[in-house]
Amino acid sequence: MAGTVVIVANTHLIRQALSQSLQPLGFKVHEFAEAAAAIAKLNALAPDLFVIDVDGAGRAWRPLAAGLQASAVTIVLLAGRFGLEDAHEALAAGVAGVILKPFQKETTVRLVELLLKRRGLRPRRAAPRFVPPQDALLQYRGLGRWERASVHNLAEGGLAVALAGPDAQPGVNRNALIPSATLQIGSAEAVVSLQGVHRSPGIAGLSLVRFLEGKGTVTHLLAQLHARVFGPLGKKRKW
Numbered sequence: 001m002a003g004t005v006v007i008v009a010n011t012h013l014i015r016q017a018l019s020q021s022l023q024p025l026g027f028k029v030h031e032f033a034e035a036a037a038a039i040a041k042l043n044a045l046a047p048d049l050f051v052i053d054v055d056g057a058g059r060a061w062r063p064l065a066a067g068l069q070a071s072a073v074t075i076v077l078l079a080g081r082f083g084l085e086d087a088h089e090a091l092a093a094g095v096a097g098v099i100l101k102p103f104q105k106e107t108t109v110r111l112v113e114l115l116l117k118r119r120g121l122r123p124r125r126a127a128p129r130f131v132p133p134q135d136a137l138l139q140y141r142g143l144g145r146w147e148r149a150s151v152h153n154l155a156e157g158g159l160a161v162a163l164a165g166p167d168a169q170p171g172v173n174r175n176a177l178i179p180s181a182t183l184q185i186g187s188a189e190a191v192v193s194l195q196g197v198h199r200s201p202g203i204a205g206l207s208l209v210r211f212l213e214g215k216g217t218v219t220h221l222l223a224q225l226h227a228r229v230f231g232p233l234g235k236k237r238k239w
Helices: 012-025 035-040 061-068 084-092 105-119 215-230
Strands: 003-008 027-032 049-053 074-079 097-100 136-141 146-155 158-162 177-185 188-199 203-213
Touching (some): 003 035, 012 027, 012 105, 074 105, 097 105, 105 215, 146 177, 146 215, 158 188, 177 215, 188 215
Parallel strands (some): 003 027, 074 097
Antiparallel strands (some): 136 177, 146 158
16 A cells, blocks of 8 residues: 555644554655645645544534545544534545544554545455565575665565666566575564565565565564554454
């Protein structure tokens, strides 16, 4: 998952909770305390998801939602209380959904579902992809030389690496087998075997065949990221 998110909430703790849950999924998050400041930068940011805390904001969300109705922006409201009349008005204004506070990490799933629905997409991946919390590199033996690629994201079944150019990292072409590669995440390391499954102009996707060393390192990291985004009791679902 990737995209740009704008969060409007006059409470820092709400903005922080949302940011901490969305950034590991690859979202670029922009926080604002007031709607007017977000609107002033709306064209430059071009958000995919717009989350507004309506408590204490009066009717400020209504003209904003109406103005964005014809766009592809997914609008989600956060509220402590939300009446039936307000809900009907929100739906008429193009709001994708309302989430009642307090915002909990488990609710991140609902935000992702609303965004996918707005885009007309159906979940198809077996596990969420997380952006590593620190620099991560994949090092392996390519065509006669050692290759290093920056890790773009990481999941239970594999990873994606960023390609520097069309001729970079020849060993990660689709269907290529990498029998041994070193995955470095900060100071931690794991040795894995990988199978190429996807190649696009800037990204190569690699499926994890098996761990040769350091399985616990990666498993622990993924568990930490999952708890940070979805809470400790996240259910298995498609992404």
